Each structure stands twice: as C-alpha cells, then as structure tokens.
Amino acid sequence: MNHLFAAIDLGSNAIKLKIVQVENGVMMPLEDIAVQIPLGDEVFLSNTIQLETVKEAVETLNYFKQTMAAYGVTNYKAVATSALREAENSKNIVEIIRMRTGLEVEVVEDTIEKFLTYKSIRDKIVDYKNIRKGSLLVEVNSGSCDISIYTQNKLMKNDEIKLGIKSLKYMLIELEKRTVRYAYVLRELIETRTSHIWPNIEAKKLTYFLAIGGEAKQMNELLFNDLDEVPMSLFKSYSLKAMSNDYELRHKVEINGINWYEFLATIILYDVFTELVDAKYLTVPDISLRDGILAELVEKEFSLTRYKHFNNDVFNLAYEISKRYKSSETHVKHMEHSALFLFRALKERFQFHDRDETLLRLAAILHEIGKFTRMRDYLVTTYEKISNLDILGIKHEEALIIAHMCRLISSSEQKMYENAISGIHLEDQIRIFKLASILSIADALDKGKKQRITIVGTEITENNFYIEIKRDSETILEDWSFEFTIDNFANTFGIIPELKDVDE
Secondary structure, three states: OOOEEEEEEEOOOEEEEEEEEEEOOEEEEEEEEEEEOOHHHHHHHHOOOOHHHHHHHHHHHHHHHHHHHHHOOOEEEEEEOHHHHHOOOHHHHHHHHHHHHOOOEEEOOHHHHHHHHHHOHHHHOOOHHHHOOEEEEEEEOOOOEEEEEEEOOEEEEEEEEOOOHHHHHHHHHHHHOOOOOHHHHHHHHHHHHHHHHHHHHHHOOOOEEEEEOHHHHHHHHHHHOOOOEEEHHHHHHHHHHHHOOOHHHHHHHHHOOOOHHHHHHHHHHHHHHHOOOOOOEEEOOOOOHHHHHHHHHHHHHHOOOOOHHHHHHHHHHHHHHHHHOOOOHHHHHHHHHHHHHHHHHHHOOOOOOOOHHHHHHHHHHHOOHHHHOOOOOHHHHHHHHHHOOOOOOOOHHHHHHHHHHHHOOOOOHHHHHOOOOOOOOHHHHHHHHHHHHHHHHHHHOOOOOOOOEEEEEEEEOOOEEEEEEEEOOOOHHHHHHHHOOHHHHHHHHOOEEEEEEOOO
16 A cells, blocks of 8 residues: 655645655654745735746646655645635636646635545644534634534534635725724624624533634744644733734734734634633644645545544534524434435445445435425425535535435426436436435435334345335335335336335
8 A cells, every 4th residue: 555645735825745654544744845825815916826926836836746756655635725716717727737747736615625624633633532522613714714613522513704814914904094903993893793603602611722724823833932732811912912013023923024914814813712712722733734635545545434523524514504494303314324224235236426425414414404494395495505505525516416416305306307407417417316316215214204114124136126124103104205206216226116024
C-alpha cells in the first residue's frame, strides 16, 4: 500500500501543500508549505482572478508538483475553495492549471470544505472526545463565518452566516471615515446579524470554544505565541485593545504584514461568540482543510473506521433538520433501517455508486420535511426544500439526487419522470430510479407509521426479490401500499419484489 499522501489547498490568501507519511496508522508530516497569493481579494473586487495571478498560481503548483515527485507521492488531492467558487472565470483557471501543471483541481463546495476540516479534528486534537461533548466551533474565513455546535458526541448544528473577512474589512474602512468608534459599530452590526442563533447556543451550556481558520491561527501566532489554549481573560484583554484601536497593537499587527482591518474583523467576530459559552479558554486547534483531505485519502486507502463518528455527523445534522420540520422520528428511523437492509441485499447482485448508501439514508431521514409547510403533495414540497438545502458533506448535485428520490416515493409523481430529468446526467438518473424504488418499498412497509412490519431477511432469485418479514399486527394498509411499488421496482431491477412471511 502507498504510505505517502499529499493535499493541496488553493485558498483565498495562499496556496498550500502538505505531505505526510503514514506509519502505524499515524500521519507523520514531511512537508507543510504555504505560498501567499491573494486570490480572494481579486475575486471580491472584480469577481475574476487576473492572468498574472493565475501565472503565479501555476508557478507555485509546478513547484508543489516537483516537491511531490521528489518524495515519490502519487496519491494526492488538490482542491480550491471560496476564491475559485466565486470567481467568474473559475472553470478557465482550473483548465489552465490542468494544462500547465498536469494537476487536477476540484473546486469544492462549502459543505464539503467544512466536512473535511471538521474531520481533521479526529487526528489533530488529543481530547477530541471532550470537544464533541459540548463545544462551539466558530470558523472565520474570507467569505463567511460558520457556526457549529457539538453536544453528546454529535454535531447538532451547523450554520453559515454571510459575514466574511473580506467584506467586513471594507466595511471597517468605510466606517473609520465616519467615526473613531468604527469597531464598535461593526460589532453592533455583527450582533444584529447573529442574535437569532444566540438562544440556541446559550441553551446548550457549552464549555469549549474553538476558533478555527487561517485568521485564527494568524491571530494566535501574533498575540499568544501559538498557544493551544489561550486563557479567555487574555483574549478578552486583547479584544478590548483592538476595539479601542490601541496604537501599539495596531503597529504590531501592521509591522508583521497583516492587514489591520482583517485582523480587527476577525477578533470582533470571535469575541461576539465567546460571550455565549462558559469556556475558560479559547482553543485554537491546528486543523485545516489539508488535514481533512489527508484524513479522507488515508481512510480510503486503509479502510479505516476511526472517523465513523465524524462521518455520521452528516446523518446527525439531517436528523436535526428532520426534527425541525416535525417529521415522525420513529417512522424515519424505521424507514432508514428498512431501506438500508434492502440496499445491502441488492448490492450483492447489482452495481451501485459508492455514495449511494449515504444518499439513500439521507433521503429516508429527510423525506417528510415537506409536511411541515404543505400536507397536500408534501413530497413535492420536500423535493423543493431539499433542493435548496446545504447539507454538510454533501455536494449540491447529490442534494438534487436526494430531492428527486424523495419525490419519486409517490407513485403519482413517478409519471413526472417518464422523460429525462432536466439538469441530471443520465448515469445519475438511473441511480435515482434505483434508489427511489428501494425507498418506496421501505416507506410502504411502514405506511401506517406503527412499525408493524420488520424485515428480517431477503432472497434474490432469477425472477424475484423475496423480502422476508415479520408482522406484529394486521398490516392491510402496508400490504396495499406495497402493491403500488411492485411495477416500478420490477421495471428498474428486472425482478419482482414479493413479501414472504417468516414464522417465529
């Protein structure tokens, strides 16, 4: 097996490379290089990245490629984040990089970036189990501020607030022209924009505060000598100095080549949220998107299970969304279990995409969220809501697959799909039909939401898919509902599903 891995991150302020060697399950860093290239500033000001900057990026990436070759690294992943996500010429830049360097760069969505960054907590924080018991994570970056809550070993909340460092920087510059108290005015604006989520955070009585992101690391290095845990009282004293435009502090920031307004916006954002937790320290963990990419590469290469709690955070958040929309939790859990049972049985005979199990589970968890706002044709409403959801660890195109699966649960909606699905690749359309037919059976077998039928086994023959079940009471509604799923399943898989009662 390959024991060398590399991750490249094209961020808003720098392009970074990290190379690790895996020994006895531990990632040992060999290289960690960052080259400052301000992609984010150009995008914020002109919505594009200029050719000269692209040339700098290409030169840096060629150097990274040579470095990887020197180590013999072949297993790597290169991703680009907010700057290329928002740049109008993003696709052109990715193609130029491919032609000039041979590197394949994936522009990852914010939901994937966060998922990978949080996943790196497993390897980078010794007491990560305590962190997951009760902590507030605040990640400040160029385009937004992400707020996440861990409680009871689960990620229970993840919100994105459109308050990025780049926009706040220019707000501060304008406010400074109007008042010497410009920092306090910006703080008031941030409080106004975030106060709606305060009660939920305060109610959790969290005891850890994690400041995440490049800006947090920069602040920690400049002010606190890279402490893993900064005493909250010390952080507050510096926050007060920054808000008061302390001359010595501003000079220290600027003499180190750091933009004062970006620094000030960062410290204000963190300070606002520290008021909501009972934390003695400001924890600045040494985690990054690169570490998350490496974790995923290593996990796949060695089939590791140590990241399972972080992988399950995707489903934890989906359940929180489901609860928010008043879905029936017992029905959703029973349906998820049934759908997984059927999927794993079919997987032995039929080919599925490696992400299909995840998408099927999420569809089972979320399929009822439309009922909260519209009982009539609720699956259509569910489809609309999921299409517009940002689901941690899920790409937008995957969210659309989940949305279509949920809509196809209804036999009446299946007529809408007789022709090609607009905006969906043919391969993904086939995936949707296969997964939706499984989901339909799982839903039908609990149509009364009484969990009267339990799947205990399956058998696949040349012509049939026998679903072995046990019943604990009369199941007329479920049997009748199951009949409506037979034709669609048979047309999709080429075998006829049939219920088969199993004696105790």
